[in-house]
Amino acid sequence: MHVSVAAEQIFSVFGIPVSNTMLTAWVAIFLLAISSYFATRHMRKIPSGIQNFYEWAIESLLGLMEGFMGDRKQTLKIFPLAATFFFFILVSNWMGLLPGFGSIGLFEEGNLIPFFRSATADLNTTLAFAMISVIIIQISGVMALGFFHYGKKFINFSSPINFFVGLLELISEFAKIISFSFRLFGSVFAGEVLLTIITGLVPYVVPLPFLGLELFFGGIQALVFVLLTVVFIKIATTEMAH
Amino acid sequence: MEALKNFGVNWPFFIAQLVNFAILFFLLKRFLYKPILDMLEKRRIEIEEGLAHAKKMGEDAKKFDAEHAELFQKAKKEAQAIVENAVHSGEKIRDGIMKDATAKSQEMTDAALLRIEEEKRKMLGEVKSEVFGLASSLAEKILREKMDSAHDKKFIEGLMNEK
Numbered sequence: 001m002h003v004s005v006a007a008e009q010i011f012s013v014f015g016i017p018v019s020n021t022m023l024t025a026w027v028a029i030f031l032l033a034i035s036s037y038f039a040t041r042h043m044r045k046i047p048s049g050i051q052n053f054y055e056w057a058i059e060s061l062l063g064l065m066e067g068f069m070g071d072r073k074q075t076l077k078i079f080p081l082a083a084t085f086f087f088f089i090l091v092s093n094w095m096g097l098l099p100g101f102g103s104i105g106l107f108e109e110g111n112l113i114p115f116f117r118s119a120t121a122d123l124n125t126t127l128a129f130a131m132i133s134v135i136i137i138q139i140s141g142v143m144a145l146g147f148f149h150y151g152k153k154f155i156n157f158s159s160p161i162n163f164f165v166g167l168l169e170l171i172s173e174f175a176k177i178i179s180f181s182f183r184l185f186g187s188v189f190a191g192e193v194l195l196t197i198i199t200g201l202v203p204y205v206v207p208l209p210f211l212g213l214e215l216f217f218g219g220i221q222a223l224v225f226v227l228l229t230v231v232f233i234k235i236a237t238t239e240m241a242h
Numbered sequence: 243m244e245a246l247k248n249f250g251v252n253w254p255f256f257i258a259q260l261v262n263f264a265i266l267f268f269l270l271k272r273f274l275y276k277p278i279l280d281m282l283e284k285r286r287i288e289i290e291e292g293l294a295h296a297k298k299m300g301e302d303a304k305k306f307d308a309e310h311a312e313l314f315q316k317a318k319k320e321a322q323a324i325v326e327n328a329v330h331s332g333e334k335i336r337d338g339i340m341k342d343a344t345a346k347s348q349e350m351t352d353a354a355l356l357r358i359e360e361e362k363r364k365m366l367g368e369v370k371s372e373v374f375g376l377a378s379s380l381a382e383k384i385l386r387e388k389m390d391s392a393h394d395k396k397f398i399e400g401l402m403n404e405k
């Protein structure tokens with residue numbers, strides 16, 4: 001059994017390498033875009049079917065975020081970003097549980113190169129998400145407090161203690177990138193490895209509870225990523241107590 | 243950076259995922275968040291308006307009910323007054339008519355009595371003269387046999403005047 005931490009390149013288009021996680025990311029984007037297109041193509045005042053489902057999802061997510069932000073206007077401003085994180089991560093996580101993921105592919109040098117691998121089981125993806133999240137957090141801070149006021153949080157010469165605290169703050173911002181990306185990647189990747197191993201040991205029935213658990217963790221991870229982003233934005237946009 | 247490479251981070255893939263995210267962001271914003279958030283807001287406003295409308299309708303209905311009851315009471319009072327008035331004036335008219343009728347009948351009775359009296363007197367007069375005539379002619383017939391005319395005449399005249 002071969003487990004690859006890295007996503008594998010499966011082919012290249014015009015010299016651009018395409019990995020199996022990029023392929024599934026496109027599938028996820030396609031599914032989300034198509035379903036939302038059909039959900040909102042004919043908006044009805046009394047919703048039904050997929051429109052109802054998306055309305056429920058968006059309203060719940062918005063309510064949850066508003067609980068953290070405490071301000072509806074600010075919540076609506078960051079909602080598109082946070083919700084995109086949520087849907088993308090959720091769909092990617094759950095797609096990784098579909099049959100065929102990690103099991104259909106080509107053998108190269110004796111190792112299976114799967115065609116599909118969950119987009120979030122690739123550090124490239126989660127690192128990209130983490131970068132976007134942390135950059136948005138900084139931008140929100142600057143926009144809410146002003147460049148110099150926000151910058152004072154990190155570079156502060158008013159006293160040695162404040163200088164040292166600012167240094168720690170700066171480090172913690174970079175640590176956020178690492179923690180965001182590795183938390184998500186580690187959880188999803190470990191889940192997939194676990195499922196592969198369990199399925200390899202006992203192919204029938206036994207993997208089912210683990211599948212259920214992974215379904216649950218997939219949802220939790222998506223929620224954690226979104227809520228952490230929201231909370232960090234809330235902290236960055238709040239005036240520091242002196 | 244070496245450590246990241248061990249985890250499979252390579253920049254073309256990383257940038258591709260950034261682009262993927264950006265594409266999904268704009269797609270979902272256009273096709274999902276905007277229409278649904280707009281619809282939620284629209285529905286919220288509509289519900290608010292509906293509730294306000296219902297409240298106003300309820301208040302209006304209450305006010306209308308109160309007005310209705312007041313009007314009803316007033317109408318009832320008025321109707322009672324009208325009926326009382328009508329009864330009153332009816333009684334008056336009845337009394338008037340009765341009085342008139344009694345007076346008229348009295349008058350008529352009086353006239354009738356008067357006429358009867360007159361008739362009676364007239365008839366009595368006629369009867370009297372007829373009886374006198376009859377009696378005198380009868381007496382003449384009887385007396386012609388026994389008395390001379392001159393004497394008789396005197397006697398009869400005396401009798402006549404005596405009466």
